[in-house]
Amino acid sequence: MAVETEPDEGHVAAVAVRTPAGARRERVLVVALTVALAALVVVPLLSTDQAQSAGLPEVVDRYAFRVATIVAMFVVISAAWNLIGGLAGYPAFGNVVYFGIGAYAVAVLVTRYHWSFAGGLVGAVIVPAAFAGLIGIPLLRLRGHYFAVASLGVAVAVGEVINNLDYFGGASGIFMPIVRSDLLFYYLMLGAALLAVAITWVVLRSRFGYGLIAIREDESAAAVMGVNTTLYKIAAYALSAALTGLAGGIYAQWNVFVNQDVAFNIDVSIDSILMALLGGIGTIWGPVLGAVVLEFLIQTFAGRGDLAVVTQIGLGLLLTVAVIFLPRGVVDFFGGRSSLGLTYVKRTLRESGV
Amino acid sequence: MNWGEQIVLGLLLGGVYVAVGLGFSLVWGVLNIVNLAYGAMVMVGGYLTWLLFVHGGIDPFVGLPIDVVVLFGIGYALQYVVINRVVRAPFLYTFLITFGLDLIIVNALLLVFKPDFRSVTTWYSGAAFAVGPVLVPYIRLWSLLAAWALAAVMWWILNRTRTGDAIQAVGADRDAAQLVGISLRRTYALTFGLGAACAGVAGALIATFQAITPTAGEPYTLQAFVVVILGGLGRVSATVVGGMMFGLVEVLAQSAPHLGAGYQNAIAFGVLVLVLLLRPQGLLGRTL
Numbered sequence: 001m002a003v004e005t006e007p008d009e010g011h012v013a014a015v016a017v018r019t020p021a022g023a024r025r026e027r028v029l030v031v032a033l034t035v036a037l038a039a040l041v042v043v044p045l046l047s048t049d050q051a052q053s054a055g056l057p058e059v060v061d062r063y064a065f066r067v068a069t070i071v072a073m074f075v076v077i078s079a080a081w082n083l084i085g086g087l088a089g090y091p092a093f094g095n096v097v098y099f100g101i102g103a104y105a106v107a108v109l110v111t112r113y114h115w116s117f118a119g120g121l122v123g124a125v126i127v128p129a130a131f132a133g134l135i136g137i138p139l140l141r142l143r144g145h146y147f148a149v150a151s152l153g154v155a156v157a158v159g160e161v162i163n164n165l166d167y168f169g170g171a172s173g174i175f176m177p178i179v180r181s182d183l184l185f186y187y188l189m190l191g192a193a194l195l196a197v198a199i200t201w202v203v204l205r206s207r208f209g210y211g212l213i214a215i216r217e218d219e220s221a222a223a224v225m226g227v228n229t230t231l232y233k234i235a236a237y238a239l240s241a242a243l244t245g246l247a248g249g250i251y252a253q254w255n256v257f258v259n260q261d262v263a264f265n266i267d268v269s270i271d272s273i274l275m276a277l278l279g280g281i282g283t284i285w286g287p288v289l290g291a292v293v294l295e296f297l298i299q300t301f302a303g304r305g306d307l308a309v310v311t312q313i314g315l316g317l318l319l320t321v322a323v324i325f326l327p328r329g330v331v332d333f334f335g336g337r338s339s340l341g342l343t344y345v346k347r348t349l350r351e352s353g354v
Numbered sequence: 355m356n357w358g359e360q361i362v363l364g365l366l367l368g369g370v371y372v373a374v375g376l377g378f379s380l381v382w383g384v385l386n387i388v389n390l391a392y393g394a395m396v397m398v399g400g401y402l403t404w405l406l407f408v409h410g411g412i413d414p415f416v417g418l419p420i421d422v423v424v425l426f427g428i429g430y431a432l433q434y435v436v437i438n439r440v441v442r443a444p445f446l447y448t449f450l451i452t453f454g455l456d457l458i459i460v461n462a463l464l465l466v467f468k469p470d471f472r473s474v475t476t477w478y479s480g481a482a483f484a485v486g487p488v489l490v491p492y493i494r495l496w497s498l499l500a501a502w503a504l505a506a507v508m509w510w511i512l513n514r515t516r517t518g519d520a521i522q523a524v525g526a527d528r529d530a531a532q533l534v535g536i537s538l539r540r541t542y543a544l545t546f547g548l549g550a551a552c553a554g555v556a557g558a559l560i561a562t563f564q565a566i567t568p569t570a571g572e573p574y575t576l577q578a579f580v581v582v583i584l585g586g587l588g589r590v591s592a593t594v595v596g597g598m599m600f601g602l603v604e605v606l607a608q609s610a611p612h613l614g615a616g617y618q619n620a621i622a623f624g625v626l627v628l629v630l631l632l633r634p635q636g637l638l639g640r641t642l
Contacts, residue, residue: 091446138631144445145388146630149579153623156576160620270453277450309461316457323451324439352443354538 037194044068044186065186069254071295072189073247077268078275078287079196080243085273086282087209088236089216090140091148093269094155095244098128100263102245103252104162107174110253117179117253124249125242132241136234143219152266159264173259176252185254192250193288196243200284203239212236213282271298274315278322327352359488360605366490368601369498370559374574375581375593376508377552383588384525384545385433385441390452392578393571394459395550399425399557400566401467407474414474414562415496421554429550434543441542456575463568471565479562497559502594504555509590511548521545525588576619580626586636595638600625 044065046056077099084092102124109115109123135154142150162168179185203209211232214222223229252258271294272287279290297318302311327348374396381389389395399421406412406420432455440447482491512518523531524541532538556574560566577600585596600622607621629636 085446091449093449138627142630145382145449146583146634148445148449149388149576150626150630153576153619153626157620157623160617164616273450277446281446306465309464312461313458313465316454316461319454319457320436320451323443323447323454324436327440327443327447349439352441352447353439354441354542 067299069186069189072193074291075193075288076196076247078272078291080240081272082276082287084236084240087212092151093148094151096269097155097158098241098244099248101128102248103258103263106249106252107258121249124245128245129238129242132238136237140233159260163260175257188250362488364602364605366494368598369501371581371600372594372597373501373556374578375597377549378578379582379593381549387448391456393575394456395553396557396574397571399554400561403558403561404472421558422551425554426547426551430543430547433546460568473565474561493562505594580622586638592638
């Protein structure tokens with residue numbers, strides 16, 4: 001079996017080639033990331049009451065870091081989707097089901113069984129992963145459109161069943177005891193986001209990650225070359241579910257209340273895919289970049305009534321335009337390896353249009 | 355529980371699902387596009403019918419040709435201008451672009467018509483005739499007949515006209531079709547236009563018995579998908595069988611004990627999974 005040596009540009013930036021220029025770029029990247037991370041950790045501390053009364057400058061207001069918490073949440077969900085959708089090439093359209101299961105796991109464990117929130121979070125990781133492992137067995141036998149819609153169907157069906165069962169509070173949902181600390185939830189989401197990025201980084205450099213990419217490029221060939229495709233796919237799906245569930249669990253306690261609309265909102269799935277797509281599917285930083293950019297746009301233009309409707313139309317237009325002109329995301333567009341601008345767009349159109 | 359009545363109701367509902375499934379199946383089979391904006395296009399047909407009825411006094415069944423022409427035009431333009439740009443891209447992209455179109459259409463409807471319920475109530479809406487113990491509403495029966503007529507017209511176009519030959523050729527082998535001089539752009543646009551026209555008819559039929567809102571089309575996308583999977587992809591007859599079967603299954607499942615209208619989507623999904631696992635090519639489908 002001949003190994004394809006030409007890098008599949010745009011799809012994966014799996015291995016950075018170790019040239020001197022590459023090493024320099026990597027060092028710059030590490031420094032920039034460290035600074036950014038330090039800022040993300042320290043800046044919100046300046047907004048606390050203690051810091052304010054000590055006369056420190058308030059860099060961001062509380063609203064801003066609520067937005068930052070949401071962005072971090074979408075980084076987690078989008079990066080988690082990237083594992084199954086971007087690396088393994090299985091376009092899961094219903095990953096919100098794991099967000100919902102994670103959210104309900106925390107809600108049920110905390111209110112019915114009086115677990116601590118931390119204990120609930122463990123449940124929010126394990127329950128979605130176990131569910132994904134089970135449902136993944138029949139689901140991941142499907143490919144393409146069939147898998148996409150079946151996974152969407154799982155999300156709709158599970159949401160509906162939970163909404164109809166009294167055990168889960170039925171249509172009126174579940175209220176949890178209030179934990180009053182926006183800072184705590186910010187750090188939890190930030191931690192989860194870092195974890196998601198770190199996991200992507202590790203996976204992309206592992207045998208597991210190469211196996212997933214092989215499955216995406218040609219599943220039969222991957223099987224012939226000795227990749228246990230069923231196991232790899234289910235593992236990727238369960239990992240994706242665990243991360244998504246973690247985000248859901250944190251969100252549930254932050255929001256204090258869960259019901260079908262909060263926990264199983266299909267828009268969460270779609271937004272997270274759009275983020276990965278905008279940033280660059282199959283890359284480490286694509287989902288992060290996409291989440292920051294898109295959530296910034298949504299928050300900037302969010303409004304009530306007609307304005308909210310117009311925002312949705314704008315989102316639809318953005319999605320349409322992004323798919324047509326930048327199908328490999330901004331990471332690829334500005335990645336330096338492909339020609340920028342008009343040539344890039346023209347090539348994209350020539351490759352995918354008629 | 356009156357089984358006879360349930361079966362009649364199921365078959366009548368099945369007619370609507372036939373209309374819903376026809377366009378979805380055509381576009382999927384020929385263009386390999388799962389059109390997530392399909393439900394939104396169904397609602398465009400519904401609102402058009404409502405506009406014609408309320409402001410023009412045109413009966414929903416008489417207005418069907420207008421629905422067909424307008425929706426065909428919209429579909430043709432959408433495909434020619436937008437979707438043709440990505441039709442050869444991996445399916446994730448066509449999936450996402452139709453979702454983008456769905457967002458645009460649904461929210462444009464919201465902007466224009468507001469989220470209020472709109473209904474088309476004709477002078478014969480409440481009338482029914484009795485077959486033994488079973489009451490059959492006239493309007494549902496005419497919907498069923500209209501859906502069958504649509505299926506017949508679609509079958510005729512696809513199997514007895516040169517346009518249909520071109521569409522089938524493109525569906526079978528894009529490159530070979532191009533070699534014999536078929537224009538891909540035009541044929542794709544025609545196909546999508548025909549699919550949209552079916553959505554328009556489905557919307558008109560739905561508006562006669564259900565109050566419509568801009569978001570009321572959403573479930574019909576999933577249901578269209580289930581109908582196509584159930585019957586099998588790529589043939590008009592398969593969609594007719596799939597639609598009728600799905601109508602029956604839904605009505606019977608909802609009347610089962612412990613299940614109610616709250617489980618509509620769960621039932622659709624259950625059917626979907628069962629068929630995919632047991633008979634992935636559909637009841638009447640060709641072997642994949």
